[in-house]
Amino acid sequence: MDPQLRGDRATVSVTAREVEQAGNIREFLGDERPTLSIQAAGSPETSLTVPAELTSVILQLVDLVGRGCTVTVGSIPAEVTTTVAAQMLNISRPTLMKLVREQRIPSHKVGAHTRLSSRDVIDYRRAQLARQSKAFDELRALEEQWDITD
Incomplete structure (x- = not known):
């Protein structure tokens, strides 16, 4: 190794x-x-x-x-910038800022700059993946229920 x-x-x-x-x-x-x-x-x-x-x-x-x-x-620092957080979530920075404004992801200000806890960003990503997985499972169930095939 x-x-x-x-x-x-x-x-x-x-x-x-x-x-x-x-x-x-x-x-x-x-x-x-x-x-x-x-x-x-x-x-x-x-x-x-x-x-x-x-x-x-x-x-x-x-x-x-x-x-x-x-x-x-x-390693990921304990606190990340909005640019890094957006990259971690694979979304644009403006989309991240909308989530911050809507208080869907906790943040705080350091001077004029917005910072996020990397743990909060990771938790949001996990929740996002869980929502996507649930939606996919529901879609598959509907396909089976309606007998939709490729």
């Missing part, structure tokens, strides 16, 4: 051996979400229990590596 570092991102291409190792871990764990402990090499009395939230991130990484995926890890 040789990460390519670029700013606040690291991209890791995995080897066949690493895919096998991650697969072994996935197979060992099955569907369980265990508590993980880390032990310092050469110091069996020194160990640390990994918090559940971080364990979830580690297990997601192991799952991706086990499937042979190239993994990119990046």
